Amino acid sequence: MELIHRNLLIGIHDALQETFFEDRKYADKVIERLLKSHKQWGSEDRKVVAQIFYDIIRWKKRLEYYMGEGVKPNNIYKMILAYCLWTKTHYKKFEEFDGVKNADILIKLKKHTVPTKAIEYSIPDWLAETLEKELGKSWEREMVALNEQAPTILRANTLKTTAKELVSDLRDENVESFLIPNYPDAVQLELKKNVFLTSAFKDGLFEVQDASSQKIGELLDVKEGMRVVDVCAGAGGKTLHLAALMKNKGQIIALDIYEWKLAELKRRAKRAGAHNIETRYIDDNKVIKRLHEKADRLLIDSPCSGLGVLKRNPDSKWKIDQEFIDRIKKEQEKILQDYSKILKKGGKMIYATCSILPSENNEQVAKFLKNNEEFTLLKEEKVMPSEGYDGFYMALIERKA
Template sequence: MELIHRNLLIGIHDALQETFFQDKKYADKVIERLLKANRKWGSQDRQVVSEIFYNIIRWKKRLEYYMGEGVKPNNVYKLILAYLLWSKSHYKKFEEFDGVKTADILNKLKKGYIPTKAIEYSIPDWLAETMEKELGPKWEKEMLALNEQAPTVLRTNTLKTSPKELVADLQDEGVPAFTIHGYPDAVQLEEKKNVFLTSAFKDGLFEVQDASSQTIGQLLDPKEGMRVVDACAGAGGKTLHLAALMKNKGQIIALDIFEWKLAELKRRAKRAGAHNIEARFISDSKVIKRLHNTADRLLIDAPCSGLGVLKRNPDSKWKIDQDFIDRIKKEQEQILKDYSKIIKKGGQMIYATCSILPSENNLQVEKFLTNNPDYSLVKEEKIMPSQGYDGFYMALIKRDN
């Protein structure tokens, strides 16, 4: 394989510096800016840069072990070298690389010994302990899956087209894709492509949404004419799915504590042709209280650790800690308590997270049901990363009285 061009290496170096040392910026935003700033790079170069960038973030702890030290602002090139030597890609044999000698790294690679599971799976020590404690022996299988690259999955906007028609339209634009059995609206790309440049995207025929995430809307099963509340709507990925499932009939109230996310939701809804969505900013507790006992369906896509989506957000494992998870669990408990009052008697809600930790998922639901006997569990689904897509939890809960 060819030696990676120096200008690409510099780009990867600068992007890693920005991700790890400059206000710990989100990797997806960093790589997006890098690729926009280098429009002359060909599609293959862009793919190589993205792949190396994300894999280095994904395997940082293991690479640090091969380096013999932690990553510091002045040795990011050494981190890149460790990855190139370990993955045996994009390099030729050399004794020295930007002043870094390869011999020590190569010696560790030859030995093949990895002292801890945290280093083997490239996660913080505290996270290895938490995963083992909460998931038991199967945590290694899940962590192995979480270190894989996520496939690109689209959700067909059925307000405008069908999955089969979308596949045909994408094929015409040079983007090979296929439908996924068991996921009625999902279409998966055969390889990574910038789908946001396609006419199909600009015409609102799809949104990028993982297959597991699409299961949430299907499980909530909103009907035409219902009043549905999406309590933690964010930029509206799941809101738009609900609108399509309801065929634009009925009302969806999309709530969030961030106005900029709701502005993005409105923009996306316009492109998708979703007309039954009303965005409401949660400025105070009165916004929620005014909705008590009014909704047929409620979606609580709760804030969480995000450990189920490390395939696509590998940098998040370096940005969170146990204190963050403890805080987010208290927030989840409070949201469930406050927002559950939105549904009418006989109505149903989903509590969902993109975490795989029981303490954020079924244990939260069990605690809620114990404290609220007027509610009952209808069904729950645990989707693990080893099943192929993102890790998600969802519980369908009915308000009986």
């Protein structure tokens, strides 16, 4: 078996320490900084470091069971050892591993069973209860999928290219990819690669956007010349898709409560050649009131638990709790109620989340429709992680003329 090099081991250790013990440190930012600071590592070393780092975050609870204790600042090496023994990778059989004895871990591994479902799927106890309550028997199937590594999906920027042309352009840069049936603009990478170094990215030929997320723009049914408002635009992944679908004709108003996200959206829009996007920072209620009944189409990509995208963000399950979900549901209800006023009579809007909980999705929509009779549901779509891509919910709602 391959033995992990000591300098890589130290890097993984330090990244895990930063993720688990420093507040608000997001795993993707931590690993990005780590890899940037070790440019001497080759592509295979970088791949090993990223995989072990994310796998340990993903399987933290199960590894803690094998360790016999919770993860603490002074025992991260023991967690890495437990991972290496469990997966039978990057480890040679010695009595000790970096001063940590392995006998107790091996005893638990030989049992081949774990005592609870929460440990089996490596999620907090409260989350196992919530998923079972809301999803019934299917929750275990979804957790199996959410513990897999997410594929890298690109959206071809149709302002500049097509999905088919993008596959060819990427191949010229030694990046193999393929088209996905029933997703007109989606391209999936054969293997994980840093696509941000390619000329295709620098030329604005694509954005990284999961296939499920791309369904939202398609469902909104935007037309050239419309006024479209994206009220939770963030850094603009879906905003840019809408601009491409509208062929740069009409107006998209992108709103958010974070100015730095809108600044990133502007940078991305410039690279993509999307010229019909105007950003507006929500600093008070007047920003919303000025837009009442002004939009032909409205996108509410609501804040949510993010439980549908744990493949990509495994650290988020350790950062949230039931109190957070209860709070976010109240926020969703208020956003849907307040922002829906932006839609014109006869217009259409989408309420979407990247959650798989009915209480954040169809139950929110049902509550909204009950309290707002001038709105009617045209279509709703649920994409579960077990179908292969991120978990998303989207409801297309019309405001009656």
